[in-house]
Amino acid sequence: MGYISAATAAKKHIARLYTDLAEIYRHSQVDNDDGSSDYILPDAPIYANIPCRISFERIDPPFEQAEGGRPITTSVKIFADPKTDIKAGDYINVARGNEVYSGSAGQPAMYESHLEVTLTHRDRA
Numbered sequence: 001m002g003y004i005s006a007a008t009a010a011k012k013h014i015a016r017l018y019t020d021l022a023e024i025y026r027h028s029q030v031d032n033d034d035g036s037s038d039y040i041l042p043d044a045p046i047y048a049n050i051p052c053r054i055s056f057e058r059i060d061p062p063f064e065q066a067e068g069g070r071p072i073t074t075s076v077k078i079f080a081d082p083k084t085d086i087k088a089g090d091y092i093n094v095a096r097g098n099e100v101y102s103g104s105a106g107q108p109a110m111y112e113s114h115l116e117v118t119l120t121h122r123d124r125a
Contacts, residue, residue: 019051019096020053020054022093023048026087026091027090045093051081052079053079054101057075073121075119076101076119078119079116080117090105092119102121104119
């Protein structure tokens with residue numbers, strides 16, 4: 001029987017928890033007619049159906065409804081394979097069942113067994 005490192009065993013165990021799916025969009029630079037540049041998100045993701053797992057770090061508490069709705073900010077931590085190409089500033093949609101959480105990625109933390117990145121999700125109640 002072959003030897004499996006602790007990191008490889010942990011990676012396999014963690015991967016079984018990846019029941020959510022992510023789409024990753026990356027800003028690209030476009031040149032305007034006036035010579036200036038803008039950054040836009042493409043219509044199609046650069047990566048789709050990326051297995052991952054989300055965990056909620058912070059969920060806003062309920063408050064009275066304000067005119068125009070109340071802003072909601074939720075911090076969602078994404079766990080994925082360490083080979084997943086996520087960069088700070090990427091826009092990510094993560095689907096869990098019928099719910100989709102969208103937002104901007106923070107700086108990824110790379111580990112031998114997995115990648116962690118915080119996604120800031122904004123919405124209105």
